[in-house]
Amino acid sequence: MLVSAKDMLNRARDGHYAVGQFNINNLEWTKAILLTAQEMNSPVILGVSEGAGKYMCGYRTVVDMTKGMIDNLKITVPVCIHLDHGSYEAALACIAAGFSSVMFDGSKYPIEENITKTTELVKLTNNLGLSLEAEVGAIGGEEDGTVNMGECADPDECKRIADLGVTMLAAGIGNIHGKYPANWPGLRFDVLAAVKEKTGDMPLVLHGGTGIPADMIREAIRLGVCKINVNTECQISFTAAVRQYIEDGKDLVGKGFDPRKVLAPGVEAIKATVREKIELFGSAGKA
Ligand SMILES: [Zn+2]
Numbered sequence: 001m002l003v004s005a006k007d008m009l010n011r012a013r014d015g016h017y018a019v020g021q022f023n024i025n026n027l028e029w030t031k032a033i034l035l036t037a038q039e040m041n042s043p044v045i046l047g048v049s050e051g052a053g054k055y056m057c058g059y060r061t062v063v064d065m066t067k068g069m070i071d072n073l074k075i076t077v078p079v080c081i082h083l084d085h086g087s088y089e090a091a092l093a094c095i096a097a098g099f100s101s102v103m104f105d106g107s108k109y110p111i112e113e114n115i116t117k118t119t120e121l122v123k124l125t126n127n128l129g130l131s132l133e134a135e136v137g138a139i140g141g142e143e144d145g146t147v148n149m150g151e152c153a154d155p156d157e158c159k160r161i162a163d164l165g166v167t168m169l170a171a172g173i174g175n176i177h178g179k180y181p182a183n184w185p186g187l188r189f190d191v192l193a194a195v196k197e198k199t200g201d202m203p204l205v206l207h208g209g210t211g212i213p214a215d216m217i218r219e220a221i222r223l224g225v226c227k228i229n230v231n232t233e234c235q236i237s238f239t240a241a242v243r244q245y246i247e248d249g250k251d252l253v254g255k256g257f258d259p260r261k262v263l264a265p266g267v268e269a270i271k272a273t274v275r276e277k278i279e280l281f282g283s284a285g286k287a
Contacts, residue, residue, distance in 0.1 A: 002067060004131035005080045005101045005227070006167050008043040009203040012226040017282030018206075018217075022274055023047035023084060023231035026056065028263050029238075030069060032270035038075050040275065042283040045101070047084040047229060048094075059083075059097035067098075077287035080131070084229070088117050095130060103133035103170070111136075111157050115164065122165045133227075134161045137172035139207045152191045159198040168227055170205040171195045173220075178232050180211045187216050189223060196224040203227060210236075214280055221282065230277050234270045241269035 005019070012019050024030045024046050037044035046066065053059050066081055082101040083094040091102040104121050106114030118134045125132040137153025153171035162169050173195070174188040196204065203226035209217070210232040217228065245265045250256045278284050 001076065001078060002070060002100050003078045003080055004129060004167070005045055005082060005133075006131045008045075008078050008080065009131075009168055009226045011286065012043075012283065013201065013203045013224070015282075015286065016221065017286060018221045018226050018228045019043050019045055019283050019286075020209075020274070020277050020281050021045035021047040021082060021084070021205075021227055021229040022234060022277075023049060023052065023229070024056075024062075025052050025235075027065065028267050029234065029270060030066060031073070032267045033274055034066075034069055034073055034075050034079065036271045036274040036278070037077050037079070037287075038073070040278050040284040041077060041287045042278045042285070043078040043080075043287050045080040045082050045227065047082055047231065048099075049084045050086060050090050053083075053090075053094075059094050059099065063098040082131075082133070084231075085135075088121070091121055092124075095124065095128065099130070101131040101133070101167075103135065105135045105170075107135040107137060107139075107172075111160070115160060118161060118166060119164050125167075126165065131167035133168045133170060133205060134164070134166040135170040135172075136161050139170070139172050139175055139177055152188050153195060155191070155194040155198040158195045162199040162202040166202075168203040168205050169195075169199060170207055173206075175206060175208040175212070177208045178210070180208075187212065187220060189219060192220060192223045192225070205229065209233070209277070217280055228277070228281055230273075233277075234273050237269040237273045238266040241265035 022033045080101045081099045085105040091104045094102050136158045137151045151172045173192045204224045205227040206225045207229045209228040209230040
């Protein structure tokens with residue numbers, strides 16, 4: 001069933017686990033993630049970036065496809081469709097298209113403007129029963145075209161945004177989108193602890209979940225992270241599996257060129273990655 005992220009994250013906070021946000025790119029991605037969440041009886045968040053929304057022919061197509069799949073695949077676990085790193089305008093468009101959750105990423109604005117725009121969206125999403133994620137302190141790496149080196153959020157600014165009544169808050173704690181460089185110093189647990197102390201019950205979100213060592217993930221969850229975003233890791237495992245199929249020459253045998261056959265190993269690879277993350281995050285059996 002399609003739901004907002006509010007209940008699933010509050011339960012995750014109280015139960016000391018995290019719910020995975022897995023970004024989708026197409027039908028295969030969506031199907032693989034939904035089936036795995038159902039198989040593991042886990043709540044799940046489907047992340048949709050503005051770029052992926054455009055690629056999939058618009059937000060309404062994403063909503064209609066997901067609803068159709070939930071019905072057709074008999075998915076009974078809670079599923080949230082969430083805009084990832086949206087602009088203010090994209091958040092409005094996703095709300096109109098039927099998303100159950102949006103992220104407004106105002107981290108590139110001065111804090112006062114971030115607060116003004118976030119406040120507007122709090123009112124709108126609260127009225128509609130949708131969830132809202134806000135961001136303070138840009139996440140390192142590449143964020144839809146913008147590259148930065150990984151900031152840490154100011155805990156006082158986090159408190160100001162949390163107090164507006166958002167559902168969940170993403171705070172930069174040295175995390176990076178994409179692959180982590182070999183010399184990455186690791187997550188700043190001191191910053192995370194300070195943010196948690198200031199923001200109280202607010203579910204915290206960790207972006208850039210690909211390649212963070214398991215022990216750091218567990219520590220982040222212990223310190224209040226309730227939602228972890230995974231994107232790159234599914235892309236890498238999907239592409240490696242499809243590459244293997246082609247390199248093995250399987251597309252040249254019989255009807256091996258059938259796109260459903262070509263993409264099947266990629267789908268299985270996404271499932272394996274999602275399964276591994278759900279185990280690590282502790283959300284299996286929590287639907
Ligand atoms: Zn992110």
